[in-house]
Amino acid sequence: xxENGMTCGEFADVAAELAxxxxxxxxxxxxxxxxxxxxxxxxxxxxxxxxGEEMLGLLPSREPTEGFESRVMARLGVTAPDxxxxxxxxxxxxATAPGSGGGQGRKSPARWSxxxxxxxxxxxxxxxxxxxxxxxxxxxxxxxxxGSTAQAPLREATLTSATTQQEEGKVYLYDGSPRWLYMxxxxxxxxxxxxxxxxxxxxxxxxxxxSFQLQGGYGAWGSPDPVAASDVTGARIxxxxxxxxxxxxxxxxx
Amino acid sequence: xxxxxxTLRGRSDPARATASPGxxxxxxxPETPGKRPGGKPVAKKPIPWNGPSVSDSVQRMGIPADRLxxxxxxAGLGDGDAELSLAFVxxxxxxxxxxxxxxxxxxxxxxxxxxQTFERAWRHAQVYDTRRGSVRAWLSTIAHNxxxxxxxxxxxxxxxxxxxxxxxTAMTDTPERFAVAHDSAAGLRRALADLPGGQARAVAMAGxxxxxxxxxxxxxxxxxxxxxTRIRDGMxxxxxxxxxxxxxxx
Numbered sequence: 001x002x003e004n005g006m007t008c009g010e011f012a013d014v015a016a017e018l019a020x021x022x023x024x025x026x027x028x029x030x031x032x033x034x035x036x037x038x039x040x041x042x043x044x045x046x047x048x049x050x051x052g053e054e055m056l057g058l059l060p061s062r063e064p065t066e067g068f069e070s071r072v073m074a075r076l077g078v079t080a081p082d083x084x085x086x087x088x089x090x091x092x093x094x095a096t097a098p099g100s101g102g103g104q105g106r107k108s109p110a111r112w113s114x115x116x117x118x119x120x121x122x123x124x125x126x127x128x129x130x131x132x133x134x135x136x137x138x139x140x141x142x143x144x145x146x147g148s149t150a151q152a153p154l155r156e157a158t159l160t161s162a163t164t165q166q167e168e169g170k171v172y173l174y175d176g177s178p179r180w181l182y183m184x185x186x187x188x189x190x191x192x193x194x195x196x197x198x199x200x201x202x203x204x205x206x207x208x209x210x211s212f213q214l215q216g217g218y219g220a221w222g223s224p225d226p227v228a229a230s231d232v233t234g235a236r237i238x239x240x241x242x243x244x245x246x247x248x249x250x251x252x253x254x
Numbered sequence: 255x256x257x258x259x260x261t262l263r264g265r266s267d268p269a270r271a272t273a274s275p276g277x278x279x280x281x282x283x284p285e286t287p288g289k290r291p292g293g294k295p296v297a298k299k300p301i302p303w304n305g306p307s308v309s310d311s312v313q314r315m316g317i318p319a320d321r322l323x324x325x326x327x328x329a330g331l332g333d334g335d336a337e338l339s340l341a342f343v344x345x346x347x348x349x350x351x352x353x354x355x356x357x358x359x360x361x362x363x364x365x366x367x368x369x370q371t372f373e374r375a376w377r378h379a380q381v382y383d384t385r386r387g388s389v390r391a392w393l394s395t396i397a398h399n400x401x402x403x404x405x406x407x408x409x410x411x412x413x414x415x416x417x418x419x420x421x422x423t424a425m426t427d428t429p430e431r432f433a434v435a436h437d438s439a440a441g442l443r444r445a446l447a448d449l450p451g452g453q454a455r456a457v458a459m460a461g462x463x464x465x466x467x468x469x470x471x472x473x474x475x476x477x478x479x480x481x482x483t484r485i486r487d488g489m490x491x492x493x494x495x496x497x498x499x500x501x502x503x504x
Contacts (some may be wrong), residue, residue, distance in 0.1 A: 016490070019465075020460045020485070020487075022464060022466045051442070052461050053387055054387075054391060054442050055457070056424040056462070057391055058426075060424045063348055064351040068365065068368070069344055071339065072372045077334075078336050131410065242457060
């Protein structure tokens with residue numbers, strides 16, 4: 001029982017209302033107070049909140065009235081470009097649109113190479129463009145590369161499958177200011193859609209940095225401000241249940 | 255696994271109170287549209303950057319804007335990049351307007367809410383945290399919270415119970431496009447369709463229209479305890495379905 005008297009059982013009765021934002025008055029105050037002291041209930045209500053958000057995704061889409069996009073752009077103070085936005089002829093598509101279903105098949109050596117090549121390019125682009133913290137899912141195809149301005153150490157490590165020992169991705173750790181981590185995974189050894197990224201330190205600590213989603217076994221992800229790079233000895237990917245899927249050890253820098 | 259942020263919907267907060275800076279859409283942002291905030295991060299999550307914009311990088315790589323990932327378009331919106339902003343609005347305007355008009359029923363008010371949603375997205379693009387969900391879900395939540403705030407300011411009943419069957423049918427009907435593509439919400443859709451009628455209505459009234467258990471009890475003519483039980487039981491079933499999808503069972 002928590003200090004304010006609400007038990008986990010009592011909290012469970014109102015958790016859904018709290019997650020949906022419809023709990024009011026004293027009940028809400030007691031529930032929030034309980035939440036501050038109970039990790040398991042906090043996780044429970046987090047899951048309910050995400051469920052509520054996903055439920056909004058089931059609402060039917062509707063076409064707004066004509067000119068809506070122009071009115072939004074005007075409201076933002078952004079001048080809309082010319083209406084011709086057709087893809088550039090001959091331009092290599094580096095990224096597939098979300099939900100396009102690309103990359104569902106098993107990896108081929110050529111595709112693997114292209115993905116790792118593009119991953120490296122994207123990692124450098126992250127240095128140049130400050131894209132850290134944004135997942136770039138479904139990155140495929142060759143890259144034109146382009147003008148990295150990175151000067152601080154960029155460490156690189158290969159992700160190796162924990163079961164087959166095959167290469168399954170790359171991890172980049174940028175020790176500049178700001179620091180960031182970027183990784184790409186292409187694996188056929190898990191059906192998990194969500195994997196967890198962890199870093200290993202010299203002292204043996206394992207620090208969870210975050211999680212990201214895979215599409216057809218492939219995903220790329222970055223995170224700003226991980227732990228000090230000098231302390232990091234390796235990285236690993238685990239399933240949501242904690243099974244280690246792939247590991248990497250940092251040995252080089254350039 | 256480290257503790258992940260807990261986000262709660264706040265009754266008076268149009269964007270939800272939150273315990274995580276990574277999803278705090280109420281965080282302040284400079285008022286000047288189309289410019290980055292002078293290299294000073296709004297929150298810890300994003301990387302401050304004074305160099306080339308996202309669109310500069312995109313053009314170097316030759317990526318068509320309409321094929322970029324949602325997160326990149328959102329970053330472009332945050333930068334005030336015209337092409338990426340337009341692509342972002344075009345990609346999500348139907349979703350955002352759909353949420354607003356479903357909750358409010360009035361297309362005129364819904365358009366204003368939809369515009370406000372994109373403004374919020376621009377204002378808070380740099381604190382969007384991909385770990386907390388998709389851009390679509392994030393935008394839908396902003397639109398929903400704004401719409402519910404408008405709804406609560408009205409004196410009339412939030413929703414006519416007679417309208418609920420049509421809404422639930424629309425939410426559980428599998429669109430044709432999902433027949434050939436992967437429907438990431440298929441499990442949740444099925445779970446909602448399988449809920450007993452009373453639970454489905456209670457979940458929709460609370461989750462979509464922001465009605466309290468007491469309001470639901472009055473609208474349905476049932477005891478308050480029954481309304482609370484329906485919300486709890488219905489949401490628990492949906493949570494189970496959501497978790498099954500999230501861990502990647504296929």
